[in-house]
Amino acid sequence: MPSRLLLYAIFLACGLLPAATLGPPKGALVIVGGGKIDPQIVERFVTLAGGPDAQFVVIPTAAEDSQINIDENKKRFSERFGVKKVTVLHTTNRLTADSEQFVLPLQTAAGVWFEGGRQWRLADAYLGTRTEREVKAVLDRGGVIGGSSAGATIQGSYLVRGAREGNSLMMSPGHEQGFGLLSNSAIDQHLLTRHREKDLVGVIEAHPELLGIGIDESTAIVVQGNRFKVVGISKVAIYDGHEHDGNKYFFLSPGDTYDLRKK
Numbered sequence: 001m002p003s004r005l006l007l008y009a010i011f012l013a014c015g016l017l018p019a020a021t022l023g024p025p026k027g028a029l030v031i032v033g034g035g036k037i038d039p040q041i042v043e044r045f046v047t048l049a050g051g052p053d054a055q056f057v058v059i060p061t062a063a064e065d066s067q068i069n070i071d072e073n074k075k076r077f078s079e080r081f082g083v084k085k086v087t088v089l090h091t092t093n094r095l096t097a098d099s100e101q102f103v104l105p106l107q108t109a110a111g112v113w114f115e116g117g118r119q120w121r122l123a124d125a126y127l128g129t130r131t132e133r134e135v136k137a138v139l140d141r142g143g144v145i146g147g148s149s150a151g152a153t154i155q156g157s158y159l160v161r162g163a164r165e166g167n168s169l170m171m172s173p174g175h176e177q178g179f180g181l182l183s184n185s186a187i188d189q190h191l192l193t194r195h196r197e198k199d200l201v202g203v204i205e206a207h208p209e210l211l212g213i214g215i216d217e218s219t220a221i222v223v224q225g226n227r228f229k230v231v232g233i234s235k236v237a238i239y240d241g242h243e244h245d246g247n248k249y250f251f252l253s254p255g256d257t258y259d260l261r262k263k
Helices: 004-013 039-048 070-081 100-108 119-126 130-140 201-206
Strands: 028-032 056-059 086-088 111-114 144-148 156-158 182-188 211-215 219-224 227-232 236-239 250-252 257-259
Touching (some): 028 039, 028 182, 028 211, 039 070, 039 111, 039 144, 039 219, 056 070, 100 130, 119 130, 130 144, 201 211, 211 219
Parallel strands (some): 056 111, 182 211
Antiparallel strands (some): 028 219, 211 236, 227 257
């Protein structure tokens, strides 16, 4: 009789079991639910990058072009995170995003930060380009990728609120793919502040292979390997397809850890 492990492998290969939600094998993710970034989160991101003397890249492309000022973005990030070696990368041109010259700063970066705005802009500019590949290479070198609000959602594999028409649409054909830094996941933000507790329920019902993660403002999950820890001041909701005391989600608090493999 085949072993349970062999049966599991066969079922997984045949698509009879959902794929696991896993963090990157190397490096770390800092995924923030928007709002004011708590000092604990700032300290954790900078430390994971190697400290304030490390090389950082900031990508503000989720914002509208009219809201982006390279010098101001650089100054604001430097002051907020207490670092000096900062390069701001921004383009909406996919040919530029796929060019060797554009990605040069990413090749020496230890930390990359995605600012907030609308996540479809990040997807339109960078999905499938050299920029996306070099972002993932930062993780392969043991670096850290962070982001807040839209910069959080883009780190999942399924892009919620990706519609150009507005951020109230959870599922939008044509804008449903994120970078997949956290595999088989859908990440929502501004959870409690904007009363979004139930918004991921329909997404997980439609895509049961995903793990839904809703993150409130001033709160983050720090993913290392296949575990994450909640950092900040509020809560994180987990949507695993099961009922928990009458709800399709349950909450984690600051300091709680979650095992992605064991769920």
